[in-house]
Amino acid sequence: xxxxxxxxxxxxxxxxxxxxxxxxxxxxxxxxxxxxxxxxxxxxxxxxxxxxxxxxxxxxxxxxxxxxxxxxxxxxxxxxxxxxxxxxxxxxxxxxxxxxxxxxxxxxxxxxxxxxxxxxxxxxxxxxxxxxxxxxxxxxxxxxxxxxxxxxxxxxxxxxxxxxxxxxxxxxxxxxxxxxxxxxxxxxxxx
Amino acid sequence: xxxxxxxxxxxxxxxxxxxxxxxxxxxxxxxxxxxxxxxxxxxxxxxxxxxxxxxxxxxxxxxxxxxxxxxxxxxxxxxxxxxxxxxxxxxxxxxxxxxxxxxxxxxxxxxxxxxxxxxxxxxxxxxxxxxxxxxxxxxxxxxxxxxxxxxxxxxxxxxxxxxxxxxxxxxxxxxxxxxxxxxxxxxxxxxxxxxxxxxxxxxxxxxxxxxxxxxxxxxxxxxxxxxxxxxxxxxxxxxxxxxxxxxxxxxxxxxxxxxxxxxxxxxxxxxxxxxxxxxxxxxxxxxxxxxxxxxxxxxxxxxxxxxxxxxxxxxxxxxxxxxxxxxxxxxxxxxxxxxxxxxxxxxxxxxxxxxxxxxxxxxxxxxxxxxxxxxxxxxxxxxxxxxxxxxxxxxxxxxxxxxxxxxxxxxxxxxxxxxxxxxxxxxxxxxxxxxxxxxxxxxxxxxxxxxxxxxxxxxxxxxxxxxxxxxxxxxxxxxxxxxxxxxxxxxxxxxxxxxxxxxxxxxxxxxxxxxxxxxxxxxxxxxxxxxxxxxxxxxxxxxxxxxxxxxxxxxxxxxxxxxxxxxxxxxxxxxxx
Ligand SMILES: Cc1ncc(C[n+]2csc(CCOP(=O)(O)OP(=O)(O)O)c2C)c(N)n1
Numbered sequence: 001x002x003x004x005x006x007x008x009x010x011x012x013x014x015x016x017x018x019x020x021x022x023x024x025x026x027x028x029x030x031x032x033x034x035x036x037x038x039x040x041x042x043x044x045x046x047x048x049x050x051x052x053x054x055x056x057x058x059x060x061x062x063x064x065x066x067x068x069x070x071x072x073x074x075x076x077x078x079x080x081x082x083x084x085x086x087x088x089x090x091x092x093x094x095x096x097x098x099x100x101x102x103x104x105x106x107x108x109x110x111x112x113x114x115x116x117x118x119x120x121x122x123x124x125x126x127x128x129x130x131x132x133x134x135x136x137x138x139x140x141x142x143x144x145x146x147x148x149x150x151x152x153x154x155x156x157x158x159x160x161x162x163x164x165x166x167x168x169x170x171x172x173x174x175x176x177x178x179x180x181x182x183x184x185x186x187x188x189x190x191x
Numbered sequence: 192x193x194x195x196x197x198x199x200x201x202x203x204x205x206x207x208x209x210x211x212x213x214x215x216x217x218x219x220x221x222x223x224x225x226x227x228x229x230x231x232x233x234x235x236x237x238x239x240x241x242x243x244x245x246x247x248x249x250x251x252x253x254x255x256x257x258x259x260x261x262x263x264x265x266x267x268x269x270x271x272x273x274x275x276x277x278x279x280x281x282x283x284x285x286x287x288x289x290x291x292x293x294x295x296x297x298x299x300x301x302x303x304x305x306x307x308x309x310x311x312x313x314x315x316x317x318x319x320x321x322x323x324x325x326x327x328x329x330x331x332x333x334x335x336x337x338x339x340x341x342x343x344x345x346x347x348x349x350x351x352x353x354x355x356x357x358x359x360x361x362x363x364x365x366x367x368x369x370x371x372x373x374x375x376x377x378x379x380x381x382x383x384x385x386x387x388x389x390x391x392x393x394x395x396x397x398x399x400x401x402x403x404x405x406x407x408x409x410x411x412x413x414x415x416x417x418x419x420x421x422x423x424x425x426x427x428x429x430x431x432x433x434x435x436x437x438x439x440x441x442x443x444x445x446x447x448x449x450x451x452x453x454x455x456x457x458x459x460x461x462x463x464x465x466x467x468x469x470x471x472x473x474x475x476x477x478x479x480x481x482x483x484x485x486x487x488x489x490x491x492x493x494x495x496x497x498x499x500x501x502x503x504x505x506x507x508x509x510x511x512x513x514x515x516x517x518x519x520x521x522x523x524x525x526x527x528x529x530x531x532x533x534x535x536x537x538x539x540x541x542x543x544x545x546x547x548x549x550x551x552x553x554x555x556x557x558x559x560x561x562x563x564x565x566x567x568x569x570x571x572x573x574x575x576x577x578x579x580x581x582x583x584x585x586x587x588x589x590x591x592x593x594x595x596x597x598x599x600x601x602x603x604x605x606x607x608x609x610x611x612x613x614x615x616x617x618x619x620x621x622x623x624x625x626x627x628x629x630x631x632x633x634x635x636x637x638x639x640x641x642x643x644x645x646x647x648x649x650x651x652x653x654x655x656x657x658x659x660x661x662x663x664x665x666x667x668x669x670x671x672x673x674x675x676x677x678x679x680x681x682x683x684x685x686x687x688x689x690x691x692x693x694x695x696x697x698x699x700x701x702x703x704x705x706x707x708x709x710x711x712x713x714x715x716x717x718x719x720x721x722x723x724x725x726x727x728x729x730x731x732x733x734x735x736x737x738x739x740x741x742x743x744x745x746x747x748x749x750x751x752x753x754x755x756x757x758x759x760x761x762x763x764x765x766x767x768x
Contacts, residue, residue, distance in 0.1 A: 041300030067512025
């Protein structure tokens with residue numbers, strides 16, 4: 001099987017690292033070779049962050065390049081647009097509708113583009129967009145938005161059993177937040 | 192059982208399985224997790240040293256004491272540890288000593304992208320370079336064996352992509368390696384006669400290792416199509432496999448120093464076109480040229496930055512996948528100081544004073560970005576103190592009244608102390624601000640000698656910064672609270688005016704560390720807010736202005752209150768009940 005490429009993008013501090021940890025586990029449990037690559041450090045201070053997840057019979061490069069991503073899972077609208085060119089023709093973007101203004105927008109030296117979802121669709125991308133932050137808040141905490149998005153992602157891979165996702169979730173989430181995160185995952189999966 | 196493991200964690204696993212007992216390191220992205228992950232094993236004593244030189248010396252001391260030992264650092268840390276490195280190479284060791292060094296091509300979190308492979312050649316210290324996590328475990332274990340067989344420290348060289356990628360590892364068992372008894376040996380004192388003999392030993396050892404390198408299992412030939420042969424190391428092997436698959440042949444170099452000769456010549460002879468794929472400097476390429484092999488390397492690929500499969504394709508003129516884009520410019524999203532970061536109040540104050548700010552390295556380097564824009568310079572750890580001293584000597588009192596050095600607590604311990612001694616001893620009226628946020632923030636919140644806790648978070652010795660500054664000759668040492676803008680302003684005004692050297696300790700714990708008290712988020716009184724944007728001058732990511740009113744993001748605001756001091760209308764306040 002050729003490699004499948006998933007990118008998880010967002011803003012440093014949004015919980016993308018935990019999401020990628022969970023995803024890596026699920027994929028390994030399916031018996032695939034897996035590589036997950038992300039950069040720790042400076043960018044985690046509110047900068048633009050990206051995780052590359054690749055799986056298949058044998059994975060070489062740990063990174064995904066322009067035009068190679070099957071799925072881009074975005075925690076924030078602008079970040080989806082930033083990484084759009086990484087999408088494979090025919091690939092899918094799942095994005096949270098949340099907007100987080102970057103500092104150049106806050107200080108007025110740049111503008112946050114409007115109607116990003118429409119523009120990405122006009123550029124030919126298959127975009128699924130939702131207010132996943134609201135689903136997380138409903139499940140118990142804005143911080144659980146990463147699990148709502150993992151729930152959405154899980155719905156794109158029907159061949160992977162739901163219990164594999166749930167056991168990976170249990171392995172990465174602290175016990176006292178388990179119920180809330182399960183609820184967030186379910187909300188995303190069924191959205 | 193198979194596990195998906197971060198490259199750095201895999202190095203830690205290798206250290207554990209090899210029976211390593213002692214690790215002393217200084218944090219630095221992308222090397223930090225090696226030591227943090229190793230600390231999870233009770234069998235390994237782990238510590239944060241004040242800097243990399245101390246870490247390497249301590250690890251070497253442990254090796255002389257008979258324990259398998261290691262240290263980890265980022266590429267620039269190796270500059271700091273270079274002094275002991277060169278002499279340890281001569282002196283040799285008792286139990287195995289492994290130096291893990293992590294480069295950062297692309298400078299994701301670094302101020303330069305120097306290539307550590309040069310150090311291996313310069314210090315004549317063997318270097319193994321894994322290309323994924325499984326190799327990181329295996330090579331780290333092998334490094335100890337090599338180290339003991341040839342009585343030399345051995346490098347395990349990582350780079351950001353290997354250090355921060357997870358790939359599949361099958362963990363093994365730990366080998367318990369008993370302490371090697373220490374025996375006094377008069378040739379171990381590095382004086383002229385001994386050092387001369389030691390140098391001969393080093394050259395002999397290198398020759399022996401070069402022979403071994405011809406057949407060692409860490410260099411590998413994979414024959415496929417013979418039109419192209421790729422010589423590569425580290426992640427470049429992965430990118431090359433991605434692009435050429437079985438259509439090319441590969442010489443994958445895992446032992447990057449010392450390099451074999453026949454292996455290169457034979458490989459080159461077996462293929463039509465030899466391409467060398469390596470990030471940063473042309474080290475494998477230069478080796479080929481020395482051997483008279485006609486290769487293409489840096490004539491095709493850049494000296495700067497990180498590679499990827501796309502870059503390889505583009506440089507070779509191969510087709511790259513097509514992709515979609517939109518016309519709107521996408522504003523960049525640079526990292527920012529966190530909401531409530533105590534560094535903010537200091538930089539706001541310095542901006543008001545329009546000072547020349549000689550900065551340093553840490554989260555506070557973000558003070559250079561808009562809207563604070565209050566850092567003129569930085570170079571390397573500690574230069575804020577010594578560099579400021581030289582600057583002030585050159586210009587004189589004109590500069591002394593309008594310049595400051597700004598340095599974090601961990602950076603100050605690392606290399607600032609000697610700099611402020613230069614100020615006190617050679618007497619400039621320099622003003623240094625120590626940003627004491629009680630943690631090593633930038634690299635992910637490690638303890639340091641000013642925090643009173645050790646790597647495991649247990650109580651430990653604690654440097655008294657005020658007493659230290661006084662002891663080296665500063666009479667003017669004062670503490671100010673960066674959340675209190677008036678007090679910070681007063682401190683800066685008075686110390687800049689003072690006719691003697693001074694230290695201001697800006698003291699407030701980092702908001703990201705456990706135990707720091709967060710107040711409830713502030714609220715905006717919309718009747719009072721005029722939309723004047725004064726509060727925006729501090730560049731807090733929790734504040735924005737929409738529809739001519741300030742907005743506070745309650746998920747980010749920790750109620751530090753700095754913005755309330757910016758507002759002339761009293762519009763920003765704690766929750767009114
Ligand atoms: C020689 C060297 N070693 C390590 C690093 C990595 N590094 C960058 S910033 C930093 C720590 C900064 O901590 P501190 O000075 O306390 O400032 P904070 O980030 O907490 O504001 C480290 C270790 C480096 N840049 N150079």
